[in-house]
Amino acid sequence: MRNVFIVAGRELAGYFATPVASVFIVIFLVLQGALTFNLGGFFDRGQADLNPFFTFIPWVFLLLVPAITMRLWAEERRLGTIELLLTLPITQTQAVLGKFLAAWVFCGIALVLTFPFVITVNILGNPDNGVIASGYVGSLLVAGAFLSVGSALSALTKNQVIAFVLAVAVCFVFAVASYPVVTDFLSRNTPVLADIARRIAVIDRFQDFTRGVVSLRDLIFFATFIGFWLFLNAVIVEQRKAD
Amino acid sequence: MAAEGEPVLIEIAGLTKRFGGFTAVDDVSFRVARGEVLGFLGPNGAGKSTTMRMLAGFMIPTAGVARICGHDVQADGVAARRVLGFLPEGAPTYPEMTVGGFLRFCAKIRGFGRRLLAERVEQAVALTRLESVMLQPVETLSKGFKRRVGLAQALLHDPPVLVLDEPTDGLDPNQKHEVRALIAQMAPHKAIVISTHILEEVDAVCSRAIIIAAGRVVADETPAELMRRHPSGKLEDVFRQLTTEVV
Numbered sequence: 001m002r003n004v005f006i007v008a009g010r011e012l013a014g015y016f017a018t019p020v021a022s023v024f025i026v027i028f029l030v031l032q033g034a035l036t037f038n039l040g041g042f043f044d045r046g047q048a049d050l051n052p053f054f055t056f057i058p059w060v061f062l063l064l065v066p067a068i069t070m071r072l073w074a075e076e077r078r079l080g081t082i083e084l085l086l087t088l089p090i091t092q093t094q095a096v097l098g099k100f101l102a103a104w105v106f107c108g109i110a111l112v113l114t115f116p117f118v119i120t121v122n123i124l125g126n127p128d129n130g131v132i133a134s135g136y137v138g139s140l141l142v143a144g145a146f147l148s149v150g151s152a153l154s155a156l157t158k159n160q161v162i163a164f165v166l167a168v169a170v171c172f173v174f175a176v177a178s179y180p181v182v183t184d185f186l187s188r189n190t191p192v193l194a195d196i197a198r199r200i201a202v203i204d205r206f207q208d209f210t211r212g213v214v215s216l217r218d219l220i221f222f223a224t225f226i227g228f229w230l231f232l233n234a235v236i237v238e239q240r241k242a243d
Numbered sequence: 244m245a246a247e248g249e250p251v252l253i254e255i256a257g258l259t260k261r262f263g264g265f266t267a268v269d270d271v272s273f274r275v276a277r278g279e280v281l282g283f284l285g286p287n288g289a290g291k292s293t294t295m296r297m298l299a300g301f302m303i304p305t306a307g308v309a310r311i312c313g314h315d316v317q318a319d320g321v322a323a324r325r326v327l328g329f330l331p332e333g334a335p336t337y338p339e340m341t342v343g344g345f346l347r348f349c350a351k352i353r354g355f356g357r358r359l360l361a362e363r364v365e366q367a368v369a370l371t372r373l374e375s376v377m378l379q380p381v382e383t384l385s386k387g388f389k390r391r392v393g394l395a396q397a398l399l400h401d402p403p404v405l406v407l408d409e410p411t412d413g414l415d416p417n418q419k420h421e422v423r424a425l426i427a428q429m430a431p432h433k434a435i436v437i438s439t440h441i442l443e444e445v446d447a448v449c450s451r452a453i454i455i456a457a458g459r460v461v462a463d464e465t466p467a468e469l470m471r472r473h474p475s476g477k478l479e480d481v482f483r484q485l486t487t488e489v490v
Contacts, residue, residue, distance in 0.1 A: 010340075014337065089352065
């Protein structure tokens with residue numbers, strides 16, 4: 001565990017040593033603000049909650065999370081530092097977990113910096129802060145889910161653009177899997193797949209959180225989802241590290 | 244050939260690596276005992292770095308095993324890597340980190356606590372003369388300094404086994420001399436493998452040399468014995484003779 005934290009610490013410091021951190025956080029906050037207040041009609045609704053905020057957050061993550069993950073492994077391979085990292089006395093699992101943890105903590109920091117939304121809605125009205133808290137938990141889990149996908153795909157290539165595009169595409173599939181367009185199509189052709197699609201849809205699970213429901217089933221879903229992709233990540237690193 | 248009575252610290256047996264139909268390293272075997280400096284020679288593309296990577300446990304061999312201090316680098320990788328100091332080809336380092344930050348990171352991963360950590364980093368920095376650039380990000384350094392940062396990282400934990408892939412590449416003649424002196428100074432207590440295509444290096448620091456060509460070992464003897472293979476007595480001529488025959 002100690003090694004995981006050392007790897008994570010180095011990685012996280014790396015975000016802040018380069019403009020990656022500031023650019024990401026600023027763009028994230030500007031996008032979230034613009035979408036919530038303008039497109040989401042935060043004021044027009046006249047309701048003291050953060051629903052518009054949480055409606056957009058998975059889509060903002062869909063766009064921005066792959067921008068963090070694209071460098072995780074692709075950059076190491078391009079620079080050759082993967083050879084250094086993996087010949088230090090750590091296991092590959094520790095390296096994978098460390099990198100993932102760093103990216104997740106970073107997303108957590110970005111989420112924490114949205115606190116003015118919470119203050120604003122509390123000044124303007126009397127919101128249910130429990131629902132807001134569970135929405136934030138859900139947001140963090142969605143970020144974790146997308147990060148695990150992006151991290152695994154980043155290990156496939158040394159080209160960051162490819163890593164980014166792949167991650168956006170795959171995350172998008174998991175985001176919209178429960179949308180009627182998809183499930184109707186699937187149930188007409190392969191009903192089994194339609195059922196699976198509904199179960200693996202990340203946004204569906206997230207919506208429970210935004211309603212204030214933190215269920216064990218959803219938590220297990222996210223844990224399994226992230227665990228699966230990180231396992232895949234470790235396998236890909238093991239198999240392709242020297243290519 | 245191994246130093247008499249000294250323990251064998253590096254053992255490679257039947258190491259083979261194939262990429263599709265291409266055999267990069269073909270049944271390479273050797274042993275290195277403490278006190279030996281093995282020069283690993285060969286033309287570019289002969290399989291030097293591939294062998295080094297398999298020895299460091301980074302690349303998975305198609306066949307054969309590599310052991311460091313008795314630990315199989317694949318089956319017991321963490322234990323093997325703990326006693327190994329490895330300088331990868333091109334001495335890669337994280338560009339945005341400062342020299343001090345990078346070395347402290349490596350020392351932490353190697354399990355050194357606070358006081359010992361500072362001591363180790365200081366020692367490695369002194370050996371590789373990096374004092375003046377400790378606070379500089381690695382990306383701002385010259386090629387020679389970068390190589391020394393990589394070297395410092397490999398020496399950090401004073402490992403019994405050192406595997407250095409082209410340690411003097413990119414250094415100026417003075418720095419080359421310093422690195423060779425450093426290797427010679429450490430030699431009695433360690434088993435060292437250096438890969439190089441600079442032939443003068445072999446004569447200067449190596450107690451033994453292996454020449455590989457097209458993935459195969461074509462010679463494994465002391466530099467003096469090697470030189471006797473060609474009437475001119477020059478290592479360069481021996482090298483050319485041995486490596487062009489195969490290809």
